[in-house]
Amino acid sequence: MIKTIIFDFGNVFINLDIPGAIAKTYKKLEVKEIPEEITAFNGLYEQGLISTEEFIEFYLENFPNLSKEDVINTWNYILKDFPEHRLDFLKEIKASKKYKLILLSNTNDLHINWIKENVPYYNDFKACFDAFYLSHEINLSKPNNDIYEFVLNTNTLKANECIFIDDNKDNIESAKKLGINTWHLNPETDDVSQLFKINNNLF
Structure with missing residues (x-):
């Protein structure tokens, strides 16, 4: 029971747009696949083991072409309607x-x-x-x-x-x-x- x-x-x-979010991430990061290092880093963020500030700074340091707004908007792209x-x-x-x-x-x-x-x-x-x-x-x-x-x-x-x-x-x-x-x-x-x-x- x-x-x-x-x-x-x-x-x-x-609702989530997982394929769309992946495609947008590839385009923004200018990569053909997500490196394991980044996947692991994202996992640490999901567990709250690093702060939002550290998360954003990581992407800005590794992808100088991105702005803070780019990082946030790309990360949140997966989220759609409820x-x-x-x-x-x-x-x-x-x-x-x-x-x-x-x-x-x-x-x-x-x-x-x-x-x-x-x-x-x-x-x-x-x-x-x-x-x-x-x-x-x-x-x-x-x-x-x-x-x-x-x-x-x-x-x-x-x-x-x-x-x-x-x-x-x-x-x-x-x-x-x-x-x-x-x-x-x-x-x-x-x-x-x-x-x-x-x-x-x-x-």
Whole structure:
């Protein structure tokens, strides 16, 4: 029996343009692929292990053709719209009082600030959750096991009484290994508002 629903943020509530963001990054950085050093550095930023100032300075030092605005705009390009019907769906679940609701997202400082400024109902969204975990605030990130263990232990949850919704296959597989029920949401064909219809065998 499911007692807790754990949601990802990107491509679950807010739409992302991952291919477009990659293409824009290649163009701005004038590269054909992202060097491993940069991927690792971005990961440190997502975990909150370096500051936004250090993050921006890294790019300015390594890519002198970029301005601070270029770095921020390119980094935030991935973020798109947040359809309001998804918030309405979340509010319905909250109102039912049947489930504990948790957000678990790999989100960094620049991204969450953009969302706060551009999603007018962000505060309403956040208020729906019993716990709200962003990777840069807890210094943990998916798909590492420790982030799921942190959520389970901190909230005294049983893995088999939770369902985790994410669009990233690696994140889903890690959660599965800990005994958490999962829904690998395909943003091309699925919508989070279909949660109970698609996973009716669990509820």
